[in-house]
Amino acid sequence: MGEPTTGKIIVFSVLTAMVIGGGLGVVFLRNVFHALVAMVVCFLGVAGVYFSLQADFLAVMQVLIYVGAVAVVIAFAVMLTRRGTMADSNRFVASGLQLAIGAAVAAGVGVALLRLICETAWQASGKFPATDVTRFLGEALLTRLPIPFEIAAVLLLVALVGAVMIALEEVHKS
Amino acid sequence: MGVGLLLPEIIACMGGLVILTERLFSKGEPERKDAAWFGASVLIIAGVAALRLLGVNETAFHGSYRVDDLAVYFKLVAVVAGAVTLLFAPDLLSQRRVKSGDFAALVLFAATGMMLLPSALDFITLFISLELISISFYVLIGIQRGEVRPAEAGLKYLLLSGLASAVLLYGMSLIYGLTGSTYLTAIRQAFSVGEWPLLAGIGSLMILVGLGLKIYLVPFHMWAPDVYEGAPAPTVAFLAAGSSAAALAAVLRLFGESLTGLSGVWLPVLLILAVVTIALGNIVALPQTNIKRLLAYSSIAHAGYILLAIVAQSSAGTAAVMYYCFLYAITTVAAFGVISAFAETSGGEIRSFAGLARRSPFLAFVMLISLASLAGIPPLAGFMAKFAVFAAAVQAGYVVAAGIALLLSVISIYYYFMVIRAMYVDEPVETAPIPCGWGTQAALLIGLGGIILLGLIPWPLLRLAQEAANFARF
Amino acid sequence: MMDLSCYLGLSTILFVIGLFGALTKRNAIVVLMCIELMLNAVNINLVAFSRFLDPGQLLGYLFVIFTIAVAAAEVAVGIALVLVLNRYRETVNLDDFIWLKG
Numbered sequence: 001m002g003e004p005t006t007g008k009i010i011v012f013s014v015l016t017a018m019v020i021g022g023g024l025g026v027v028f029l030r031n032v033f034h035a036l037v038a039m040v041v042c043f044l045g046v047a048g049v050y051f052s053l054q055a056d057f058l059a060v061m062q063v064l065i066y067v068g069a070v071a072v073v074i075a076f077a078v079m080l081t082r083r084g085t086m087a088d089s090n091r092f093v094a095s096g097l098q099l100a101i102g103a104a105v106a107a108g109v110g111v112a113l114l115r116l117i118c119e120t121a122w123q124a125s126g127k128f129p130a131t132d133v134t135r136f137l138g139e140a141l142l143t144r145l146p147i148p149f150e151i152a153a154v155l156l157l158v159a160l161v162g163a164v165m166i167a168l169e170e171v172h173k174s
Numbered sequence: 175m176g177v178g179l180l181l182p183e184i185i186a187c188m189g190g191l192v193i194l195t196e197r198l199f200s201k202g203e204p205e206r207k208d209a210a211w212f213g214a215s216v217l218i219i220a221g222v223a224a225l226r227l228l229g230v231n232e233t234a235f236h237g238s239y240r241v242d243d244l245a246v247y248f249k250l251v252a253v254v255a256g257a258v259t260l261l262f263a264p265d266l267l268s269q270r271r272v273k274s275g276d277f278a279a280l281v282l283f284a285a286t287g288m289m290l291l292p293s294a295l296d297f298i299t300l301f302i303s304l305e306l307i308s309i310s311f312y313v314l315i316g317i318q319r320g321e322v323r324p325a326e327a328g329l330k331y332l333l334l335s336g337l338a339s340a341v342l343l344y345g346m347s348l349i350y351g352l353t354g355s356t357y358l359t360a361i362r363q364a365f366s367v368g369e370w371p372l373l374a375g376i377g378s379l380m381i382l383v384g385l386g387l388k389i390y391l392v393p394f395h396m397w398a399p400d401v402y403e404g405a406p407a408p409t410v411a412f413l414a415a416g417s418s419a420a421a422l423a424a425v426l427r428l429f430g431e432s433l434t435g436l437s438g439v440w441l442p443v444l445l446i447l448a449v450v451t452i453a454l455g456n457i458v459a460l461p462q463t464n465i466k467r468l469l470a471y472s473s474i475a476h477a478g479y480i481l482l483a484i485v486a487q488s489s490a491g492t493a494a495v496m497y498y499c500f501l502y503a504i505t506t507v508a509a510f511g512v513i514s515a516f517a518e519t520s521g522g523e524i525r526s527f528a529g530l531a532r533r534s535p536f537l538a539f540v541m542l543i544s545l546a547s548l549a550g551i552p553p554l555a556g557f558m559a560k561f562a563v564f565a566a567a568v569q570a571g572y573v574v575a576a577g578i579a580l581l582l583s584v585i586s587i588y589y590y591f592m593v594i595r596a597m598y599v600d601e602p603v604e605t606a607p608i609p610c611g612w613g614t615q616a617a618l619l620i621g622l623g624g625i626i627l628l629g630l631i632p633w634p635l636l637r638l639a640q641e642a643a644n645f646a647r648f
Numbered sequence: 649m650m651d652l653s654c655y656l657g658l659s660t661i662l663f664v665i666g667l668f669g670a671l672t673k674r675n676a677i678v679v680l681m682c683i684e685l686m687l688n689a690v691n692i693n694l695v696a697f698s699r700f701l702d703p704g705q706l707l708g709y710l711f712v713i714f715t716i717a718v719a720a721a722e723v724a725v726g727i728a729l730v731l732v733l734n735r736y737r738e739t740v741n742l743d744d745f746i747w748l749k750g
Contacts, residue, residue, distance in 0.1 A: 026665075140705075154283060
């Protein structure tokens, strides 16, 4: 694998800053819309991480689906549900107990996972992925995993039709 | 055999698509019930197709999909739960202006997921089948427009279930990183030899948390009372009977076979949580005044009994789980059939059951039999199921846990009896008889017959479960 | 090329941030966003494992395609429910619902 060069370290640091900074922004910014922008920054950072791992196809999917679709849908929801001022729209729960439990659970999980991940001896394989990853993924989807591929189609249909069933207003009211 | 292995799922899914297509061309008047009848018959055909797969025992699609008797058994549970629900659902839904076509299509898609999940032998198939069930249920819970409670319940289920899915996926990613495979067979081989880092144990616990929400494992049960209360009764019937059975099948595959090498970590946790689940479910059920909340806590308690049989880690335990799932499914569907016919219109308070025996002897009798079966009173089906679970736990050496469970299940008789007393002893507030459509009557008769027959003649089903459990090793 | 544990550390931190937010935020839309953060953390994990430990099969890459699809579907249904609730209650705050009553 070789020693990481300075350039790679800089790229990774920038991506880390985007991902973690964006994540913290979602939780701690006080305006929902700013939190949404922070989430987009985080998603773009994750796409960069995929690029650095030679998963170009996934990086493009990440940008198209998360930044293009998910973030836009959430932006619509924010604008449709917000009445009046946006300031102070992203608060924590009022109950201090729930806040404490949430912080304790998150901290406990984080410390345990980080420690154990550092202790584990990962058996890295020196091989690099095939040069044409996208072609490989496409073939694998249709030969190795045809069932999940078909279920995903049904699942997306259910989500689309279901969202309409839930949200559609009664048209023939008047 | 290839695609033939998927025939039941394909039939159910196609049925859903046909119903959705038909909805495009019809106005979909809520009074029409034919879509639900059509859905029920599609499920029955899918069930016949599943029955023909008994004894096949074949693995296909590069080891990611397995049809064996265990999988077929759980497919049948899904079919029975879905078909009976579709029989009684339209009577209530037409009052609530929910189009029975919408409901039937979603039930068929959820049933497709429930039939796929017990067959899944790799993480990807397993996860996506689980999500197909979950997403169908988010919609089924919130489908009743014009009211706020169902949407609240749906959002609560969605957020908690989404959180659990994320934790489940993180656990799966850790296991994948440690074994280099997402296939359950490869994972089992990897964990069966040598020492494993503690991280693998943490991964298995995270998977347990993710599935724990679906199987009412305390402390991930918080959604159950609110969802039961807020969602329409037919949805709850299918959720309680079908979704938890399918998730339990996944638990059997994962923890009973694939992750046994890590049982040093998750087995003690699961044992303690199972006992806590039984205790909390039974004790918190005592002061409940709403029948749906009461049955939610009763679901939690029953989930605890089933988990005790999983902890036993034996083929007797697996057979007990399977037997229990079928009986629990049919009993719950019958109980919610009565609630759907009667209590939904009266707010669901237990008080409103007063004098039901005089207003509608049939509804009261079905409720009596299903509650008595849930309480485990012989000779009804619930007794045999509890007996099988406790026997498996004692055989495996968990005498104390089985003792606590037995004691708590005696307590449970009290709260079931409170409902029965209201129906048979208390004076009715109203005297008007309760209308009951023929779909509901048919569903209740099936439930009643199932509970009584399977209690008196349990051996055919029990033997099927035992044989399936013996063949379950892959 | 950075080493595997850097990526795992990054993903763990993102997962924990998302978990904390999902457990403590008041706004239902923000809770959904936090769940998306957690799913992204999982995806980083899967891609990193795939790249470093399983370059022959790339099962992790395949898994990520499905988690992304599921995440998008969940958001669609979640937003639909939020919009319906907002129509009745004029709020998206979880404290105002029957939240955690049981």
